[in-house]
Amino acid sequence: MEKMGKYNFDEYVERRNTNCTKWDNLDKTFPRAKKDSIPMWIADMDFAVADPIIESVHRVADRKVFGYSTRETDEFYNAVLGWYKRRFDWELDRESIMFCGGVVPAVALLIRLLTEEGNGVIIQRPVYYPFTNKIKENNRKVVNNPLIYKNGKYTMNFEDLEEKAADPNNKLMILCSPHNPVGRVWTEEELKKVVEICKKHDVFIIADEIHNDLVRKGHKHINLQKLCPEYKEHIVTCLAASKTFNLAGMQMSNIIINTPELREAWLKEVPKSGAQHNPNPFSIEAVIAAYNESEDWLDELIEYLDSNAKYVEEFVKENLPKVKVTPLEGTYLMWLDFNEYGISADELETIMLEEAGLIFDEGTMFGEEGSGFERINIACPRCILEECMKRIHESFKDR
Ligand SMILES: Cc1ncc(COP(=O)(O)O)c(C=O)c1O
Known part of the structure; x- marks a missing residue:
C-alpha cells in the first residue's frame, strides 16, 4: 500500500524472540x-x-533508576483530562480517575466491590471471555443476555435484558462498548435503553470502554456516563491508552469511579486483594506522550x-x-x-x-x-x- 502519512504501518516489526505473548512460545x-x-x-x-512514546521511554531509561513511581502529578492528569476533552468533549473529574494495572484486574475488583457471592452479573455474549472468568472466579453467577445475530448483524435483546435485570439477585451488568468481538459501536439509542433498564431495576454498570478510540469512520463512540449523567454514580467506566496506542504491556488503565464512597472502598480493596497499586515508571511517561503528542x-x-x-x-x-x-x-x-x-x-x-x-x-x-x-x-x-x-x-x- 502507498505510504501516505508520517507513519509507516506497512513496516514489519520483528516481534519474535522479544518476550512477546502473541508471537513467542x-x-x-x-x-x-x-x-x-x-x-x-x-x-x-x-x-x-508513535515516535513521541518511544522517545519518552528512552528518556526514562536514561534516568538510570527504576524505583517505585507515582502518577499523582498535574502533568499526568492533564494529559488524560485533555485527551477526553479533545476527543470526546468529555470533562472528566480528576478525583474520579483511579489507577489499575489493567482493565481485567479492575473488572475483577469491581465485581467484588459491587456484588456478593452468589449474585448474578449480566454480560452480553458472545463477549470478551475474561468477563466470564472473573465472574466465576469470584463465585458470582454468569447471567447471559445474548446478543441477537440476524442477517449478519448484532443487536441487543432488550426484552431479555429487562427480564434479567428485573431479577433482584442480578446486581451488576458488564457492558462492552465498543463490543469485542462483534465489533459493534453502540448507538445513543441503544445505550440509553441499557441505562433505562438498569436504572429501573437498580443494576450497576461497569462500562468497559477500552476500545473507545478505535472506531471506524462513520461511527462515533458514545461514552455511557457522559450520555447519562443522571446515572453516573451507578456507572464505573474502564478506560486506558493501552489498546489505542499499543501499550498493553505497560499495564496502566484509568478506572473512573464517580462517588467518594466507592472510591474509598476501591482504595481499600486494592491492597487487600494484592493488586498492583503503583504504575511502573515507563508507563507514566508513555501514557503522557501518547495523549499529549501522538x-x-x-x-x-x-x-x-x-x-x-x-x-x-x-x-x-x-x-x-x-x-x-x-x-x-x-x-x-x-x-x-x-x-x-x-x-x-x-x-x-x-x-x-x-x-x-x-x-x-x-x-x-x-x-x-x-x-x-x-x-x-x-x-x-x-x-x-x-x-x-x-x-x-x-x-x-x-x-
Ligand atoms: C473489552 C476488553 N477489555 C479489557 C481488555 C484487556 O485489558 P487489560 O489488558 O488492561 O487488562 C481487552 C483486551 O483485549 C478487551 O478487549
Whole structure:
C-alpha cells in the first residue's frame, strides 16, 4: 500500500524472540498449531508505536533508576483530562480517575466491590471471555443476555435484558462498548435503553470502554456516563491508552469511579486483594506522550485499520462467498462466520491451526454463540493480513 502519512504501518516489526505473548512460545500456547503459524489472536498490534512514546521511554531509561513511581502529578492528569476533552468533549473529574494495572484486574475488583457471592452479573455474549472468568472466579453467577445475530448483524435483546435485570439477585451488568468481538459501536439509542433498564431495576454498570478510540469512520463512540449523567454514580467506566496506542504491556488503565464512597472502598480493596497499586515508571511517561503528542499517529492508524478491514471484506466477498464478515464498526478485531461450511467448531479450529497455520481466537471462547466464528486481529501490516487471507482461501476454496 502507498505510504501516505508520517507513519509507516506497512513496516514489519520483528516481534519474535522479544518476550512477546502473541508471537513467542507458540508451541506451548498452541501445541496444535503448525510451525510458522501466523498469530492473529491476542489483542495487541504489530505496529511500532508513535515516535513521541518511544522517545519518552528512552528518556526514562536514561534516568538510570527504576524505583517505585507515582502518577499523582498535574502533568499526568492533564494529559488524560485533555485527551477526553479533545476527543470526546468529555470533562472528566480528576478525583474520579483511579489507577489499575489493567482493565481485567479492575473488572475483577469491581465485581467484588459491587456484588456478593452468589449474585448474578449480566454480560452480553458472545463477549470478551475474561468477563466470564472473573465472574466465576469470584463465585458470582454468569447471567447471559445474548446478543441477537440476524442477517449478519448484532443487536441487543432488550426484552431479555429487562427480564434479567428485573431479577433482584442480578446486581451488576458488564457492558462492552465498543463490543469485542462483534465489533459493534453502540448507538445513543441503544445505550440509553441499557441505562433505562438498569436504572429501573437498580443494576450497576461497569462500562468497559477500552476500545473507545478505535472506531471506524462513520461511527462515533458514545461514552455511557457522559450520555447519562443522571446515572453516573451507578456507572464505573474502564478506560486506558493501552489498546489505542499499543501499550498493553505497560499495564496502566484509568478506572473512573464517580462517588467518594466507592472510591474509598476501591482504595481499600486494592491492597487487600494484592493488586498492583503503583504504575511502573515507563508507563507514566508513555501514557503522557501518547495523549499529549501522538494524536496524529492514532488518526493515521485508524485510516490504516479501515483499509485493512476493507481489504478483508472485499477479499471474502470475491473469494470466500460462504464466509460472512460481521461489519466492523469499532476495535481491530474482525468477527468472521464460517457456519455455512457446516463443520463443527472443533473442525474449524483444526483446519485453522493444523492446516492453514493461522492462530485466531476461536469463536467458542466468547461463549457458545461464537461457535463457527473466528476472531481475527487485523492490527498488522497488510502483508501479514494478505498472507492470512491467502491461507484461509487455500484451506477453504474446495470445501
Ligand atoms: C473489552 C476488553 N477489555 C479489557 C481488555 C484487556 O485489558 P487489560 O489488558 O488492561 O487488562 C481487552 C483486551 O483485549 C478487551 O478487549
